Amino acid sequence: MASPSKKAAPRALITGARGFTGHYLSETLRQAGVGVMGASVHPDVDAADDIPLDVTDLEQCRRVIDEQRPDYIAHLAAISYVAHADELAFYRVNVLGTLNLLQACADVGHEPAKILIASSANVYGNACEGVIEESQQPQPVNHYAASKVAMEYMVRTWFDRLPIIVTRPFNYTGVGQPEHFLVPKIVSHFKRGERSIELGNLDVTRDFSDVRTVASIYAALLDGPACGETVNVCSGEPFSLRDIIAVVERLAGYSIEVHVNPAFVRPNEVRMLVGATRKLESLVPGLERPAFEETLRWMYAG
Template sequence: MTKRILITGITGFTGRYVARRFVDLGYEVYGFSHAQNRDMDGVKQIFAISLNSYTRLKQIIDQIKPHYVIHLAAISFVAHADMSELYETNVIGTRNLMEALKNADTLPEHVMVASSANVYGNNDSGQPLTEATPFAPVNDYAVTKVTGEYISGLYSQYFPITIVRPFNYTGLHQSSNFLVPKIIQAAKAKQPVIELGNLDIARDFSDVRDVARFYMELIQRKNSANFRTINICSGQAYTLHQILNYAQDATNHQFNEIRINPAFVRTNEIKLLLGDPAILNKAVSDIKRYPLEATIEWMALN
């Protein structure tokens, strides 16, 4: 029997890579998207829908009868300006989706919910963050993700749920709102000056192709426990200066000046975000990852 998977946020940056993985596996792939008239190669159908519409969610889920659900739909830009939209999408939308799945004619075999490493906040221990690290959100985006995790936990009695907490990741076609594509875009354009926010930061970065592969493996695993949480990370933190050097090398362009723009400096900026991938490495069959330098070269050359 052909397995059916539903991916919310399928037309987003991550959703496209995840969908491609399941299309290549021979799944019937369905998606939810805010956008109208979207088609993706190999995807059975994409439904233009708001997660705020419970009745419509329930109707479509009963139509698809997905074996697996990967919930990626969210506002993922930390500095998003519209707080109402942020909470409605990331909190109420998650609640509506879970309730629709719980009341579906056929329950899913496994549901994956994408949270964020931002839930850990500013941990100054200098040690890699494990799944047991306490929540300490320092911005509204992180608060919505903490809330989304608690909401999802309420439904673990109805179907197995895996919470994934991705640390930073990047790749081709990511929006230039995000740090790495912004730097690469400026370097490819041979701009003499680049304006950034806080320079004194370090982040655990992964390649989106690895993230999609991990999601693919984790959703298909038979869940011995009914509820689990897994960091999606590399275990290596890269400084902003390293990222700048990789981008300059990949594009053969050196910035004349790296300027701090106060408008880009975030309040409560997380200085270090470094994950412990031990649980993830035990859960997947292949722990090899693209190094960030190779990811940036791929982005720069395409």
């Protein structure tokens, strides 16, 4: 009598897999025994699991979904730099690219166990001060945020057809994040021993998470039962720019001179973004997070 065959390991398709978040999510899923297929516009030709995919091309989306039939889809591909010069690209990639991915699933008759779509806490804009619940009405103040709001409303029309969960990540950081983002810029200045730094508005306050925590949350949501939901991905803890500088000064053992460059001050800057964690903690119970100072220590040592 033949021994029963082993069930094949689940597989996940990650769009934007070569990006900052995609790298950490790929590693987290692999460690959990999930096969990862990374889809990106410019894949690594030497990586067997990298797949070329331009989400703005519906035919490419159909082909990839039909050929791969992934158990999970994590849609991370997006234009995410708020100051990106091509304003139309926000809508082509963030809205139409997401629509193409969902439409491709429907067109080829494939329903994954879960589709996670990353939106952004930037959708809240300057809507309110204090802790922001998911029920807060979006009030975007830039094209990046507006494109994410449009994407969210479009995605909701698919909630009754596909098992989707939408995440609104607040700020997060870690080793490998590009230096045009705020925290890596600050940390890199200290690592190089520079004595001064040019920054924008010093009074902004943000909710920061560790990218490794975000990857763990995404993995848990992909494997969990929740769908048709929108959830903040956040720490619930506010940190000002001055707080971050003070921590890294302690790590580096010296103080840095900060110059405010008016060119770095956005006229529509979101002053305070801090997320409510209640819904997240109900969907991902027992979530463990490093203290933000530990994240900064990891980045400074990395």
